[in-house]
Amino acid sequence: MIDLTLIGIGTGHPDHLTLQGVRALQEADLVLIPMKGEDKEDLAGLRLEMLARHGAQAVQAVFDLPRRDVEDPDYLGAVERWHDAIAQAWAAQIARHLPGGGRVALLVWGDPMLYDSSLRIAARLDTRVRVIPGITAIQALCAAHAMPLNSLASPVVITTGRCLRDHGWPEAAERVVVMLDGACAFRDLPPAGLRIWWGAFLGLPQQILDHGPLAEAGPRIIAARAEARAGHGWIMDCYLLSREG
Template identity: 45%
Template sequence: MRHIFLIGIGAGDPDHLTLQAVKALARTDVFFILDKNEERQDLIRLRRQLLTEHGRPGHRVIEVADAERDRATPAYTAAVDDWRTRRADLVERLVAEHLGPEETGAFLVWGDPSLYDSVIAVIDEVLARGGATFGYEVVPGISSVSALAARHRTTLTRVGRPLQITTGRRLAEGFPEQVDDVVVMLDGRAAFTGIDPEGLEIFYGAYLGTPDEILVSGPLAETAPRIRALRDEARERKGWIMDTYLLRRSGS
């Protein structure tokens, strides 16, 4: 039977690859790469470097444009569902056309496939349709959340206290109640600048694990303007931003 790996490749440092990921790369015949129109050239180079160093001799790379998602519509959930369906169409076609009956394919996933990524849901949808038959395995990766905590030499959790992981879209509605530690991902609009900073600390990281890494920490009221300025400058210079941060109630 055909087999597919969903391989977490970490937040940007080539050394983030786990031994399990390295072994999966070495077992793969065909790598499927879905590129976004705004794909970052430095991340493309990193991905190709990983394949050169760890891919088996004679492996193939199939690179296609990813499905586009409507980011302007207020109907966020519907837009994501539509995007995943069109992604499933694409993946189903790729597997049918490029993966032989006894071959192994792989999708490389930034960070960890189980944390704010659609690839598992897309693969499940393809299998549910019944047109393609294959087994698949998820290889965990080092997420930007783990990398953030390590680079700031802190822990994500504190004794007896819950941790919440949320998005910038949800943080914009206000700091969550009944929780003191909140990790924020997918924040395209710097939502940390729009909440009450009283009593909050921030541990911020952008381009984690890459030469362009930005790390800032401190009281939110004092550091938010600096982070916003660094973030805007970096986005203007590179054309994209990939950041994560931990907000923590201090002294509680």
């Protein structure tokens, strides 16, 4: 039998791993290390650094991650097919390295429960699944800006760049956290009366922060994001929008 543990690792800093996560790594027989392309090799490097920092002795299976067909107009269907392919890739590595069963670990950016598909992919496999929560990008963003997530006695909406672009400002929301936004969807909002707090590479040495009225900070963020992505080959960022007053 295969036991699969999904371990949240925050935004990639080795210290974001919880003590529970460290123990799970040290007990694992196999750690899956997906590669997302040559321009994102340092993502795998951050995972490998965590394993070395915390004394993990497991076999490290480095493999190429299947890519989603971004040209497919059937977005949800394309994602389901992509997840099927990833599950097959996981299964192939597990069968190769642990034919007799054992404990497998997968390091997940952020937390497996928030805008991450590892749990959905794991459900396709014949494994027992355990989840160890991690620091979310939202926690790291608010900590970096030393600010509370919510305004007093008010709810917070968490959404994606795609939803913000397609549907605009969520009804009745005072604060909106936006994730998975590769196109800076905030540029399509009327900026009057909105403030933004943005962060990229949160918690890492290359961390970038900006905040202010959307009309002023928005163009700066767009430029900084493009420059950072060109320099690193990848970027992970998120932001919080709030109605002023």
